[in-house]
Amino acid sequence: MHEDPSPGLGRPDDRRGSVLSSLLPESLSLPPLYLSTSPIAREILQHDIEDVSDESAIASSSESDSDAEVDPSADPSAEDVKLAFHPSGIVYGCGFSTIPLPGVDRPVPNPREIEESLRAEVELLRDNDILPPKHRHGSVVERVYHHIFSPEGSPGHETYVTLGGPAETTPLLMVDTEDEPQTPPPEDVHKLWEEAVAAHHLKTSWQRETKTLVLYALPLILTFVLHYSVTIGSVLTVGRLGMLELGAVNLATMTASITCYVPVQGLATCLDTLCSIAYGAKQPGLVGLQCQRMTILLWLLMAPIAVVWWFSEPILTALVPDGDIAHLAAVYLRILIIGMPGVAAFESGKRFVQSQGLFHITTISLALGAPLSFLQNYVFVFCWGWGFSGAAMAMAITQNLLPVLLVLYVWLFEGSECWNGLSRKALRNWGPMIRLALPGMVMVWCQFSVLEILTIAAGQFGPAKLAAQSILVTVTSTSFNIPFPLAIATSTRVANMIGAGLSDAAQLTAKVAVVAACVVGTINFSLYVGLRKQIARVFTPDEEVIAITSKVMLICACMQIVDSLAAVTHGILRGLGRQAIGSYANLLSYYLIALPVGLSTAFALGWELSGLWIGLTAGLAAVSAIELLYLCHADWEIAVAQAESIMRSEDATNAELKHH
Structure with missing residues (x-):
């Protein structure tokens, strides 16, 4: 999470010096609901890893693991994703009348959720005019669409917010060409996202x-x-x-x-x-x-x-x-x-x-x-x-x-x-x-x-x-x-x-x-x-x-x-x-x-x-x-x-x- 103050968006750093500061210290102690199952899950997986570490049954996965453990910066979408914090109790393919399933813990984001998270970040950045819209506002339909989805208080479609210094994609994004603006790479999206959160520019409609x-x-x-x-x-x-x-x-x-x-x-x-x-x-x-x-x-x-x-x-x-x-x-x-x-x-x-x-x-x-x-x-x-x-x-x-x-x-x-x-x-x-x-x-x-x-x-x-x-x-x-x-x-x-x-x-x-x-x-x-x-x-x-x-x-x-x-x-x-x-x-x-x-x-x-x-x-x-x-x-x-x-x-x- 970004450490810059963001009082309007409810970040923990906003509340230093406030009434809530004593209730929310830096190392927040969570109720048993959140953490009681985590040690058990960790115990299960650690035992399994120890059991299978020398087994040929898991050899192939171990080799793939060694290949997968690379520098996190090489996969910024997985490491920096901000909208993949999914709740517990999500069980697809079942459901009974009046019976919500409580679940036991929060699942780790999977590849599809990470992809959806990146897409959601791009959409909100476009809604707030931090990224240009997917289509230039040439037709009446496109202008109406932008007007509908842009949150109140956004700068307007003629001006795009510049956050921080220029990124690799900044010239391409800001040049008014007839071509459709390209979506920047994930690392640039995440950087813009963090800067927008810190600057209180992100809103939704x-x-x-x-x-x-x-x-x-x-x-x-x-x-x-x-x-x-x-x-x-x-x-x-x-x-x-x-x-x-x-x-x-x-x-x-x-x-x-x-x-x-x-x-x-x-x-x-x-x-x-x-x-x-x-x-x-x-x-x-x-x-x-x-x-x-x-x-x-x-x-x-x-x-x-x-x-x-x-x-x-x-x-x-x-x-x-x-x-x-x-x-x-x-x-x-x-x-x-x-x-x-x-x-x-x-x-x-x-x-x-x-x-x-x-x-x-x-x-x-x-x-x-x-x-x-x-x-x-x-x-x-x-x-x-x-x-x-x-x-x-x-x-x-x-x-x-x-x-x-x-x-x-x-x-x-x-x-x-x-x-x-x-x-x-x-x-x-x-x-x-x-x-x-x-x-x-x-x-x-x-x-x-x-x-x-x-x-x-x-x-x-x-x-x-x-x-x-x-x-x-x-x-x-x-x-x-x-x-x-x-x-x-x-x-x-x-x-x-x-x-x-x-x-x-x-x-x-x-x-x-x-x-x-x-x-x-x-x-x-x-x-x-x-x-x-x-x-x-x-x-x-x-x-x-x-x-x-x-x-x-x-x-x-x-x-x-x-x-x-x-x-x-x-x-x-x-x-x-x-x-x-x-x-x-x-x-x-x-x-x-x-x-x-x-x-x-x-x-x-x-x-x-x-x-x-x-x-x-x-x-x-x-x-x-x-x-x-x-x-x-x-x-x-x-x-x-x-x-x-x-x-x-x-x-x-x-x-x-x-x-x-």
């Missing part, structure tokens, strides 16, 4: 932040929708079989999620830390080793879960009065045991490619797997006459197909440099990994278990209500795949700005995101109200279920606004490094408001399914209110200082790992 959030969120929306479409296909198919089948698939899916899928995702969050740090420390062979170890661990944990699923019928019968629904749900779970290995492998595989910045591989795998899932549902259920069991088989096959597609892409195209084959070293050093993974699993499980409790409660009101619950959960989870990616985009952008010391820009991003959440929530509200009967008919032809669903969907429509707000405010908190605030707010609101209100209105007042969703809506309203209140009174400049300390700490960690 709401138009720029809106465009950035949309561009960040769109590919994530595609990924999340593709991933959840596997579940949607199963529910759509089963809904054509009857009311009992529709209720059973919801009960089975919720049970599978709470007992297996959510714990697996929670445990795998530690790979976000381990794989990214290993890759950032120029130890690519350890990325594959960590994924191997986690996959084996998850497979072992799934063995007792599979036993529970196989003998789940007595348990489900005790929870749900209708024995037929419990029996069908148990059948569905037994078949899903086949897909367990694929679930674990895909969660580890996603982290394997994401640590390298290859996010598109997950999307491509889902883009191929999701349509095949729909095809399998149609063939197994209707063409081959397997009925309800066919839908479960389609789900299980798809779960195993997704990691196969991911592995094939890595093997044939890109990402294989971090894989050195299977190694017995993956069977050792499990203790620290388990300690690192457990907090993420517990937090995610506690948050998601609320939906399972509500599903069990819905089963007490009869098969029609449980079938309607299945539709409502599917629809709300699908619509949540818009605000949740928006929340991820927001947390990324806010963290970028905080890491760069631009607290004012981060606050503007947060305001834009909150407005965007309200817009998304309002659009979803309108769709729910206007199309509530048509949406229900997509899932089932049963008129009783359609009537119940359309009635309760009015409550779900109201929930959309607070659901979107809760997701985005939690994303802002993640970007600030305050994800613990959001996680605790979620837990308190769910267990002290959502469940008590939902269960009491459902049973004591006799509102049944409507009461359950009123409780969940009240809980989400409380979450969004708490998080908005906190953000209104948060000190963003403290977050800037803490971000700087985190980056200093992690730079030291990476340097230490590289020397092993």
